[in-house]
Structure formats: structure tokens, C-alpha cells
Amino acid sequence: MSRAAKIEDVASRAGVSVATVSRALRGLPHVSAATREKVLRAAEELDYRPNPHAARLAAGRSGTVGVAVPVLNSWFYANVLAGVEAVLAEEALDMHVIVVDGPDATERFIAGLPALSKRVDGLVLCDLFMPDQLWEDLAGGPVPVATVGVDTGLFDSVTIDNVAAAEAAVGHLLDLGHTRIGLIGAGPDGATDNESAALRRRGTIAALGRRGLDLPADLDVAGSFSVAGGREAMLELIGRGAPTAVFCISDEMAIGAMWAAEEAGLRVPEDLAVVGFDDQPVAEAVGLTTVRQPVSIMAARAAHLVLARLDGDDGPVQRHVMPTLLQKRKSTDFRHLTPVHAHS
């Protein structure tokens, strides 16, 4: 437990210069096999660990990628982090997590961007919403960025076709004969503002429109992206005269809606069909029809995109649109009429 070895100690022990130690340890070329061997042995013997701050200062690189998410404790963003982390761990890069929840935090994030760009080499920004001007400023800056869930056209992005996915979901309900279809979304009226929410709402309206229907104001509610948010929105809907089907823009919300239905004595799917969004594991367990999206894969791809930029890739902006899949389950299945999950 003596004082930690520094590069100089390794150098003198190996009988070479610190420059050579630096090269040898990082696997750079122009080091003879014999010298490299000597250096590695010396480093090993001294249990040498380079000081990352010194290395970062000298090299001008931080070995770190930042990931910004609106919240940490949701299934979606937890999987985003997991996807990014897995990729970074492979490359021995650090992950710097930034929580940007709401307008104030966005202000702070923006104000801190110049400082941030000194401590990360790249950035994965997830569901972050800023004025166009700021995106352009960012694009003018030095750090490569990939966005997930939002496509600015300025950066590599990984998204899904939210409009199409919502159309499929609502189309499914229409195919089943529903005409009074509610939407539990998010946005200005709900809690978190969110581009995906807006697009899924658009898809809902498009699907209805194709059948000559509209989305009446009393069936168009918004809540927070949570079980409680979905429950409250559904109770609101029920208070206004329940629809026969509801499309919720997240699984948590859908599960909250199912809960509210139960409280109101409505059976799912007989009295109320429910569709969610995400397909988290719990969705399958409770028989929730939902739109599957490959969350951690999307995040991993975003991470790879910024790594490629760090490796010098200067090709055109890549805008990846990942596939989604409507998973049909019991929450919309009229043929299956025996009670399931009767945990009452």
C-alpha cells in the first residue's frame, strides 16, 4: 500500500524513458518487442495504473461518452442506459449519465454544454428537446452526437416510425370493430413533453381519419409516463363516458389504464380493449397488446454511431429508423372470453 506508482517509476524500473512507457502501455507502434516486454513487466510489478486525469488532460480526450435521459427510473430509459453501457464497456469507455428532466434541467444542460464538451468525447442524447438554434450550435461544436427518439437531421439518429406504429395500434382496434377509441398520451396538457408522444398522437388521428373517424376532444387525454399517469387519465376518460378501446403511449400507462378499468368495474377486453407501447416484460405477463420497440438495441446503435464518429467517420448523417411490431395479446382479444389473471 505504498504510494501509487507513476509512469516515471515504471520508466526507471524498465530502464527506458516515460515516452516509451507511454507508447508501450498503450500498444502504439514503434516500440520493439523486447522493450515492450520490459515495460509491461515493470508496470506489472509496480501494479501501475495510469492516472486518467493526467492522461485526459495531456491527450485532450476524456475516454467518456455522455448519455442524457429525461429520467432514470423507468423501464425505457433504464434500457437505454443498459444498451449504451454495454457498448461502452466493450471499448473500455466511461459512461457519464446526465438526467435532463423538464425545462429547468434542459436550461441547465444547455448552459453546461460548453463545460460538458470538455468532459465527454461524445454524446448520446435521448428524448431531449431543445430549440432548433441550440441543436445547430451543438452541431457546430466539437463533440459528436447521436440522438435517440428524436431526429433533428443534424446528427446521427436512431428512432422508430412512431406515426406508423401508432397507426398500426389504432388500426388493430378499428379492425376489431371499435369506433369509440380513446388516446392516453402525453404532452403540453400532460406531464412530460415528448416528440414521440406527439407523433403517436398524429398516427392515432391518421388511423381514425382513414376510417372517416376523428379523435374527439373528450377521448383525447394526456398523463405522465407512469402507471399512476395512465390510471388517472383512464379515470378521467371513464368519467367522461368510457370509450370501448384505448391506446396508451406506454406500457406503464396502459397498465395504469387497466387498473383504472378494474376499479371502475370494466372488464378488459370485453368492456375496454387496451393497447400499450414498448413491450416491456410485464406487458406479456399481463396479456397487454402493445407495440414492441427494440429499446436497448436502439441505444446500442446510437452508441456505435458516436463511436464511429470518434474513430473519424465523417460520412453523411445517418438516420436509422428501427422496426416496430404490434404484439397482439389478450387485452384486445375478444375471442378469448374466460377470465385470466383473475387475481382478485
Next chain:
Amino acid sequence: MSRAAKIEDVASRAGVSVATVSRALRGLPHVSAATREKVLRAAEELDYRPNPHAARLAAGRSGTVGVAVPVLNSWFYANVLAGVEAVLAEEALDMHVIVVDGPDATERFIAGLPALSKRVDGLVLCDLFMPDQLWEDLAGGPVPVATVGVDTGLFDSVTIDNVAAAEAAVGHLLDLGHTRIGLIGAGPDGATDNESAALRRRGTIAALGRRGLDLPADLDVAGSFSVAGGREAMLELIGRGAPTAVFCISDEMAIGAMWAAEEAGLRVPEDLAVVGFDDQPVAEAVGLTTVRQPVSIMAARAAHLVLARLDGDDGPVQRHVMPTLLQKRKSTDFRHLTPVHAHS
């Protein structure tokens, strides 16, 4: 977008030395109000942002706290991160996330500890299991540590009384008249090894023992901490002749167990009572009786404990045991016999 200002630029613009700029900007004493004012203005005008790597190298502090968790994409650990992050954000500290999943990753974590201690000022270790010798080595090291979910006696810790919590859960089932009670746990036979799992198993056995019952081998199964893990374990239990009640050591597992029961045509709670652990929001929605534990609060407290150590607190090791609460819901409620959540 000219080259970023450095401290020297601020110094010359303010007409003072860099030492004074450094002091003024960090709010240190021994700077006259007038000088501080000048410096702040100059920094503002130049949009100066200190280079964190330089500051960390010079100061020997990293401004970062590391958090190690076994996985990222579970409700429990997502809330751990959220709890820690909230505390660190207040103090303007960075969070360094480390995923330590399984034995290999633990090896790597241990091997990387000397390097890690250079890049974090403190560490929150969550559900990490290492040989005693390594804990002692860690305790001899320079970085303050707080553990959550495990109590080594060597570091500040935040835990719950897992044994008592499990006893309460199983005691509840016993009070309801159940005698054939299964346990869905984790451990050597299941996937993730976990001290909490072992303690909850012990509590289960204690509760049964108090009534003169034991835990027969065929009712003692283990799975991974997931919906799928719970489902598989329950199917196994059903194959062996289902118990009338089951205690699952996580909510995800309990929801998986309910799913399996449904698949097998068993009603919850009439044919099978189910108790979970955690009380995540979905648990309430599906009417799951479960043990509530204050996850993000525990994590936040752990973060505060390491921050206090960083502030020089050298008092005795603090071992916090947080309260838990058995939330009784429909999944164990025999009186409530109308089907709920009949999303079939």
C-alpha cells in the same frame, strides 16, 4: 466559437494572477469582494469553463462518485441510480456508473479497483459480493465506500431487514391458513447469487418453522430476478404439484408467477396466493401483495453517507437498516372474490 478560454485568459483580462482567478471562481476565502467581482465578470465575458481534467489532476480529486450495480435495466437498480444521481446532482458531482454482472465482471471490477480509485472520490456499491479479503483491502484503501443491500461491517451501509421482511410476508400467508407455501428465490441454483435472496429464504424458513412447518425441497425453487425467471420457477412448482401460496423475492418474479398460474388455469388468489417483494408501481396496479422497500431513498442515503465521509466525517461506521412494510393486496385476499383485472 474561438478557442476556449483558459484560466490564464481570465487572469489577464481581469488583471490578476491565475491563482486569484482560481480562488475567486471556486468561492474560496481571502479574495476581496472587488477582485472577485472583476474575476467573475471576466470569466463571464469569456464564457470560461474550467477544464475538469486539469482541475482534477491538480487537486487530486475527481469530483465523481462511482456507483456499482449488477444490472441497469431492472426497476430496483434503476431506482438505485436515480436515488444516487439526485443527491450527486445537488452537489454538482458526476456519477460514474459501473455494471458488475456476475463473477467475471466482479473479477474485472476487483482488478480495476486501483485504477478506479483514481477516477472516483467515493463509491456506492450495490448488491456486490466479494470475498472478505477484498472488502478488507478496499477498507484499507483511500476511497470512502457505502454499500447498499449488503452490510460488511467495514463500511457505512444501508440495508433492510430481509429476514424480518420475509418472515412478515410468509407469516401473512400462514395467517391466511396456508400450509403448502412455495418459495421462488434466487441463488446458487437460480441465476444471480444475492445475499438478500439468501436472507429472504432464511426468513421464509424461520416463519414456517415458527408454525412447526418446514420448507420442503420441492417447494423451494430459484430463478432469475425477472418476469421470465418467476414464470419458469412457478411452472416448475406447478409441475411438482402446486402449493397454495408462493412467496417471490421480487415483484418481477411474482408477476411472472401470476402469469404462470394463469397459464396453468390457476386463479389468484383462490387457487394460489402470491406475495412479491419491492412494491414497484406495477405491483399495485395488478393487486400484488408485496413487501415495500424504499429503494431510491436507500440509495440516496448511501450517497449522503459517502459525501459525509468526503467532507471529513470520520465517525464510526454507520449501518442503516431501513423499514419495510407488507402491503396487503388482492393477490392474497380471499374475501375479495369477484374477478378483477379480467383482461382475458
Next chain:
DNA sequence: CTGAAAGCGCTTACAG
């Protein structure tokens, strides 16, 4: 209260 100077521990041209 303020400044000159050393030092933090690396990396990187530049020579050789």
C-alpha cells in the same frame, strides 16, 4: 488579500 512558481502525471511532436 495577492502573486510567482512548482507541481499534478500524463502525451506528443520533434530530433536523432
Next chain:
DNA sequence: CTGAAAGCGCTTACAG
């Protein structure tokens, strides 16, 4: 292939 030296941008005694 290897080394001497400058430099990365701060902080911190030490003087004054």
C-alpha cells in the same frame, strides 16, 4: 525504435 522536453490547464503551498 527511443528520448529530452514542452505542454495539457489547473491547484496549492509559500511568500509577501
